[in-house]
Amino acid sequence: MVEQLSWKVGGQQGEGIESTGEIFAITLNRLGYYLYGYRHFSSRIKGGHTNNKIRVATQKVRSISDDLDILVAFDQETIDVNVHELHKDGIVLADAKFKPTVPEDKDVTLYAVPFTEIATELGTSLMKNMVAVGASAAIMNLEPESFREVVDEIFSRKGQQVVDKNMEAIEKGAAAVKEQADGKLEKMELNKADGKKRMFMIGNDAIAMGFLAGGCRFMAAYPITPASEIMEYMIKRLPEFGGTVIQTEDEIAAATMSIGANYAGVRTITASAGPGLSLMMESIGLAGITETPLVIVDTQRGGPSTGLPTKQEQSDLMAMIYGTHGEIPKVVIAPSTVQEAFYDAIEALNIAEEYQVPVILLSDLQLSLGKQTVEPLEYDKIDVRRGKLDLHPDLPELEKGEYFKRYEVTEDGVSPRILPGEKNGIFHVTGVEHDETGKPSEVASNRQAQMDKRLRKLKRLPEVFDTPVYTSAPHEQADVLFVGFNSTRGTIEEAIGRLEDEGVKANHAQIRLVHPFPTEQLRPLIDRAAKVIVVENNATAQLANIIKMNVGNHEKIFTLNQYDGTPFLPGQIHERSKELL
Structure with a gap:
């Protein structure tokens, strides 16, 4: 029994790879497991290698796993491209149609299952993905019946016969693996999930x-x-x-x-x-x-x-x-x-x-x-706030030649706003510089006043924004502070866990308000760290440079960049950061 495993299905784009992953993942989700998936696909409608890697666990996961437990292959290219991820004792479930092989130096188990043949016997080769789902279920010691609810939802509009055929494909896929294993099936069974319903x-x-x-x-x-x-x-x-x-x-x-x-x-x-x-x-x-x-x-x-x-x-x-x-x-x-x-x-x-x-x-x-x-x-x-928009204004009558001051210079930089067409609310709108009523103006003093007004709007936003920087900072003095933005959060968290196990004191900051930059919220975390490692998927260290511009501390900021089109893996951050510490 294991707490988590990683499963991947691959093949040519357009042959049901995505639907295979969907049926597998949705079923596991409904059983109460936590999942994190990442799909590799080509920028074309059909053809080209594609795969879907799904991590399944009894606890929260927010990153792709470094290695792989089960690889489902619909062609040899899938094995060639992805076999390096399989750990020792990993399992390959491959369509027997293409006579699959695995490198001799890989200590993995190969089951050549007749996905296409079984599906064709049931009426259409398109159901080979369901046979593959059944084969996966056998490896994980899941009953084929676990998939019935999802299969029924997806195929019921095509009739009960189609639902039954797809369920039969799952059952035959599971039976084929068990038969081939001849009582010596290498199972990767997950511990029971909590059964809670989650999105x-x-x-x-x-x-x-x-x-x-x-x-x-x-x-x-x-x-x-x-x-x-x-x-x-x-x-x-x-x-x-x-x-x-x-x-x-x-x-x-x-x-x-x-x-x-x-x-x-x-x-x-x-x-x-x-x-x-x-x-x-x-x-x-x-x-x-x-x-x-x-x-x-x-x-x-x-x-x-x-x-x-x-x-x-x-x-x-x-x-x-x-x-x-x-x-x-x-x-x-x-x-x-x-x-x-x-x-x-x-x-x-x-x-x-x-x-x-x-x-x-x-x-x-x-x-x-x-x-x-x-x-x-x-x-x-949920809180809907519309600011200074007045939907029901009772505006004073305008003198002849007067206009509503839509761009009035205010202390907070935000002008009054009404909808167009309101009585006594006429004003100009133009892309050129303008005065308080919107009329074009090139007067120097007006230009300065309007620019200053606009630019002071956001001065307090980092103070009032909810969590401009997500932080996990258990150490008053840290060996390293990791900084990232967007999807790198979960991967950084997992890498930090490994470093902590090795005795490294690591804090974490994930920038959520990128602009205007939350300088005062990030500065104390940087001051408390011996080194700062900025993790980002680009070549020119854009976030690191923004931090240097706004916070300083150039001498302690290091970058960990990746720009080959693939997301970071926890192991990559773990190993590469040790080189910088």
Whole structure:
């Protein structure tokens, strides 16, 4: 009996790899296990190697495992590419159709199971993935019946006969492995789970749910990996709440349409990835100078240009903070868990309206597309705040030639806001510099006053933002402080656990409010550490450089970078950090 194991299925894209992982994972989730999954896939519709690695445990897990217990292979390439991950006594379940082989130097057990043959006998080779699920169930000592609820949900619309055939495929897959083992089956049985019901979803779904809960009622977007799932979720659900989604012709239209809808008073969002954000930069500047709320999701991926559309990277950080020309107030929020992604989506809507600024919700491919167990969300925490927006203004009558001071210079930098068309509320809106009523103005003193007003909006945000830096700092004086952002949190936590077992005193800080930077919240942690190691998926140490700019302490800051398109593994951080200590 084990507390956790790692399972991976691989093959050619388009032959049911994703559905195999889904059925396996959803079933384990419903049995009460904790899961963390990461999908490797190619940037094409069909063909090319793809795999889905799922970690299953009786306790919370927030990272991919270093090694692998069970590999399900639909082709030889899957074995060749992934066999190095298998630990001693690992198991390969491979389709006998391609006459699988494993390297002689790997001490693993190979079961060549006739996935395709069994499925074809049952009526269609498409069911080979269900045979593979059954084979996996046998290795884990799971009853095939455990999968019935999920199979019924997925296939019931096709009729009871299809449900029964798929269940038979699972049963025959399990029987085939047992028969081949001839009573000597190497089992990897998990300890019993607690049986509690928990959600199982990707970060993009949590973001979309957060926007719905936070009052978003319009979305304009253009599809792009790895952000498309946000739009797909909203297309299905937003109409149920009286909202609308429009797929625009490009990201420029998505951003400007979002600005227009926000100007009209509708909470609106758009979502994209690096290439799309590049196209939106001028529009973000427009939102900044017109002080119109704007919420954008950036799901980071490998760049530049088309780059690696389906691979992990965190290289948009500088662009999100400094990408627009000129100087405007802007907020960049970086959730580090699926739960945070839900709550931060709501907070992004609130901040955009309270401060009348563009807000970028920064994610990355691993967080956005990695599917994981999520504890029940606390809906009583939802708080919708609309700032100075007056939905029912009783405005004094204007003298002839007077206008409403939409851009009035205020002490806190936030001007009064009303919806267009209100009686006695006429004002100009323009992308050029303007006076308090919105009329274009190039007067030097006005320019200074408007710039100063806009730029002082966010001075106190790091103080009032809920957890600008997530911290785990048990040591008053630490040997090392690890710093990261977005999806690296769980991997860093696991690496720290291994270092602590070796006697290293390690603290952890995960930056959640990237801009304006939480200098005063991070500085004490850096002061208490002998060394600082910044972990990030980019080549130029963007987060480390931002820390140096805002906090200093250059001499104690070291970087641990990875930019090959793969996420960090706990073992990589553990071993590479020891070289820096």
